[in-house]
Amino acid sequence: MLLGEREEEIPIDDALFPSRSNPDAPVHGGVRKAASFMKQDLGLLRQQLDSLAAAAASCAGPGAPDDGPALLACEEAWEAVRVGNYGVGAVLLAPSGQVVARGRNQVFHPQFHSDLHAEMVALNAFEETHGAMSDLGGHVLVTSVEPCPMCAARLILARVPKVLYVAADEGGGMARGLDRLPPSFRKLAELQVFAPADVSTALRKLASDLFIHNLEALRALLFKRLGPTGCGAHDLAT
Numbered sequence: 376m377l378l379g380e381r382e383e384e385i386p387i388d389d390a391l392f393p394s395r396s397n398p399d400a401p402v403h404g405g406v407r408k409a410a411s412f413m414k415q416d417l418g419l420l421r422q423q424l425d426s427l428a429a430a431a432a433s434c435a436g437p438g439a440p441d442d443g444p445a446l447l448a449c450e451e452a453w454e455a456v457r458v459g460n461y462g463v464g465a466v467l468l469a470p471s472g473q474v475v476a477r478g479r480n481q482v483f484h485p486q487f488h489s490d491l492h493a494e495m496v497a498l499n500a501f502e503e504t505h506g507a508m509s510d511l512g513g514h515v516l517v518t519s520v521e522p523c524p525m526c527a528a529r530l531i532l533a534r535v536p537k538v539l540y541v542a543a544d545e546g547g548g549m550a551r552g553l554d555r556l557p558p559s560f561r562k563l564a565e566l567q568v569f570a571p572a573d574v575s576t577a578l579r580k581l582a583s584d585l586f587i588h589n590l591e592a593l594r595a596l597l598f599k600r601l602g603p604t605g606c607g608a609h610d611l612a613t
């Protein structure tokens with residue numbers, strides 16, 4: 376198991392709304408925080424995606440080993456953003472490199488489903504069609520953004536040997552925090568790899584831009600689902 380360095384604690388407001396609380400915070404390689412937390416126009420992101428795909432197809436781009444599946448994951452992410460979902464996509468590859476399942480975030484559209492993150496959608500699709508498969512050796516899931524705690528746990532339970540993420544998620548990613556899971560999950564994950572994908576800088580930035588495009592607005596909707604008072608003072612006191 377590949378365990379990353381423990382990240383510094385980020386206060387919840389910094390993690391979810393970095394531009395509010397600390398506009399000068401430093402930028403760490405993945406999903407960018409604070410100063411660069413600026414939304415790109417969706418049409419411009421589409422152009423960038425097409426340009427990177429064209430460069431990869433013609434071998435004219437900078438190129439990196441995981442650029443191919445990362446582009447497919449970003450394509451799914453763009454489609455997710457386009458209809459109002461979180462900008463995250465994922466593809467599952469067989470040992471041959473063939474795409475055997477793909478998924479995009481579907482939490483908000485067409486209707487709210489809290490569990491339909493891109494990785495979950497891809498795994499659901501795979502397990503529905505490959506339910507009899509007992510050996511996933513050589514399979515790789517490539518996701519455009521570092522898996523959240525829910526998806527990291529699912530990927531461990533699904534026994535996907537290798538998980539690669541294009542952009543790190545400083546506020547919600549779990550791939551670099553697997554050492555904080557309960558012991559049984561850590562044990563299960565011992566032979567699995569969670570690691571950054573080896574992609575070009577431009578592609579990593581695009582994955583990050585797709586993710587943050589509507590992130591703040593959608594997380595605000597999540598907060599609203601608790602209602603105006605959340606669990607309420609009465610419930611807290613009882």
Ligand SMILES: [Zn+2]
Nearest residue numbers: 492522523526
């Ligand atoms: Zn997730």
